[in-house]
Amino acid sequence: MPADKIQLPDRMFHPTSIAVVGASSSTEETGWVKRLLDFDYKGQIYPINPKVKEIQGLRAYANICDAPDPVDYAILNVPARSTLQALRDCVAKGVKFVHCYTAGFGEDGSDEGKRLESEMTKMITGSRTRLLGPNCMGIYCPESGMTFSEDFPKEKGRIAVVSQSGAEASRLVLLCQDVNLYFSKVISYGNAADLDALDFLEYLAQDTETDVIALYVEGVKDGPAFMSAVRKCLGKKPVVILGAGTSENGARAALSHTASVTWPQETWKGFFKQIGAIPALTTDETADIIQGLNRIREMNGQSVAIVGRGGGIGVVATDICERAGLKVPPFSKETQAKLRGIRPDAGAGLRNPVEPKLGMEGATEFYLQGLPIIDADTETDIILIQMAVDIYGGHAPDLTQILTESAYALCAAADSIRKPLAVALFTGGRTDTVLAAAAARDILTKAGIAVFSGVESAARAIARIPLTKSQNSSNKQIPNLKK
């Protein structure tokens, strides 16, 4: 990172003007200009294209230097061979941030690609211009109307993503959207020729609009500086990190993807041990942990009360939780006695896991009568509810109605429960059960309840949530997140 550069300012996420260099004049494909317009970007947009006069109803300019006003942010969408000239123009114009979308640089393994990338870095040295990329999707910031996908939600949230991969960032946004979680800033930064994870982390540590940070990183160029940047965040908010390219051939793939030299799994393990950030191994797990950090609060311990379906489903759920590092201890004698009071015919299924009466109606009844009893149990810290949609109610003709009623009952019960709560809502692929499950998930997550796609994903996420009364000093400082 050039030493003479200014600290990353808020302007990057709230530019007053954006130029699209190489703006598409096609009316068929969705280009950067149309995407910004559709996403309600409120600033000035300057399409740069020497071949046309107008794009999407906006005046087009032959060169960025022709734009009548200063340009905060430029998106380079030109072939790799034309990038140097485009960047030179941006520097001349005094553009503050240049996002180079184009690929074909250090990551393609050719000498020419490496040379081009090195030239780009040299070109901005000593200038007021900072470079994002090359080979990246750039910025998604719903508040300012910046996006790199027309599929992203316009809703604002309090999660930030810093990702070398645009596709990984996209999957995280979409997976979180499914559970009604939204974002403050998402940054896809590709080859990191200039701006790197460090810069974004320093900014996000201070960002009052961000409560949780997720990082997808392939290469760490400066280990100690990276560690220091993550530490700055951890003092204020949790950081979950997916370190990719940890396997032998994953490392090779990452070199082809972003020209990154990755860390092996052992290095990451040491890093996590030392610093208290939260490790994730897959994109789905990252999304699950993000949800857990947002919705599972006041974890005083890792003992789980499993509610929902007993029998073999309960036995397997118990094994899954304990394999993930959690415990599923028997309820206290007092709790067991109270549960027998409301389910005198339940046999042995009241010890943990606890089995409501069969069917969704039985579950609904139990949420209202049984959860307060389990909330008072002294042996468990968190309640995990299994909603096994297919085997519960697959044959019910009014499945969606029954399940949504059950979800509303759980929301009502959850209001007076002090223990943290998580739901494993799972079903096979039969369309009616999938749609019913989606309706229930929407109700529950809108009420702020964490909903996972299975016991395994729930257990993995729960096991990663820092304990409120943790002995670990780096976790101690993480405040409870706003609801």
Next chain:
Amino acid sequence: MPADKIQLPDRMFHPTSIAVVGASSSTEETGWVKRLLDFDYKGQIYPINPKVKEIQGLRAYANICDAPDPVDYAILNVPARSTLQALRDCVAKGVKFVHCYTAGFGEDGSDEGKRLESEMTKMITGSRTRLLGPNCMGIYCPESGMTFSEDFPKEKGRIAVVSQSGAEASRLVLLCQDVNLYFSKVISYGNAADLDALDFLEYLAQDTETDVIALYVEGVKDGPAFMSAVRKCLGKKPVVILGAGTSENGARAALSHTASVTWPQETWKGFFKQIGAIPALTTDETADIIQGLNRIREMNGQSVAIVGRGGGIGVVATDICERAGLKVPPFSKETQAKLRGIRPDAGAGLRNPVEPKLGMEGATEFYLQGLPIIDADTETDIILIQMAVDIYGGHAPDLTQILTESAYALCAAADSIRKPLAVALFTGGRTDTVLAAAAARDILTKAGIAVFSGVESAARAIARIPLTKSQNSSNKQIPNLKK
């Protein structure tokens, strides 16, 4: 197991008559009688209920002994306290198989429960009657029209399940149905007071209608006998085993569920190492392995060619595969050169993972042009195709059409591919992408292609498939399965 008993005959799965002792006269709930009728059971049904004259249009009898003809199979659906008398009547009638659905015996932890179960076992000793259960769902055999759930498919298949848990067996049936896989015989056997896994395994080893056996087991009473029974199957067909209750509290939960004393994880590990059965840790994993055993053939090695989405998605997929024990080596120089011939502008994304042109149309084109090239690659053994539905085509208004066209193209390409093939078809929860994915999954699985819900589930399953040219003698004997 009483020594004087006959070997388990086929009659258990194809009874000429079934009596339901304690048949429900309710017209509202679905009882055993209605379920058999709806499932097209062709034999004689005798409802036994002293309070009514007729159930579901069939003449009801006060006692099983009043049934006019011999009874092959009786289902006991009476309260636990009435079970002994009902069983006594069955023995007097000479019923060949009694399925005790009722719970509240050894598993409930009470002295009375244990006494009742022990009395049941004594009662059948020396008789011609064998007991299934108590505390179990019994038999699902689509060929004969026996079922314990109205949600189960009527289609016949070649998979058998032997499960102490009815709910686990049900989930397996439903998960496999989602990928168009069907069953020969499914047995839920609960507390195993008489008939145990051993008996079913000995039968299924010889069963010409069964190609693959899946086992959900909590307790193994006689280790050496169990091992010998599994060995008999392994000589003829693969056996996948979910050993449940392996964690400390999972063992406790299993004791409450089926009164079983479980094996810890270490014992299972030793067992699998010694015998060559395939271990599974969760129900979903069991279903994935069942699908793999049915559809992934001629595995000559564990090197995976990943096709579909490169970038970060490809890096993470590579890590997932290698963590599961697979390899993702670079393609041969020759393969890379040929791929460059059809994708000259692809940059670095041709080495493995390989990245088709963006969008589903790009994927479709690649299936037809690229897969034959990868099929000839000398460095890889199996092709794993990533269909990332949400990030590929979430914004396409005609997503289902594009995706189903892509699925048909893949089916066409697969016809001439010799390498085994698997698809990881994944999406978030957005309804349009879920429905499109379901349509594609249906097309692919009907064509006999293995489709998993993600790279992690695909990799886990692939890693469990025995190699065709394995050095392991227990695997050597497993023949290729019929298509």
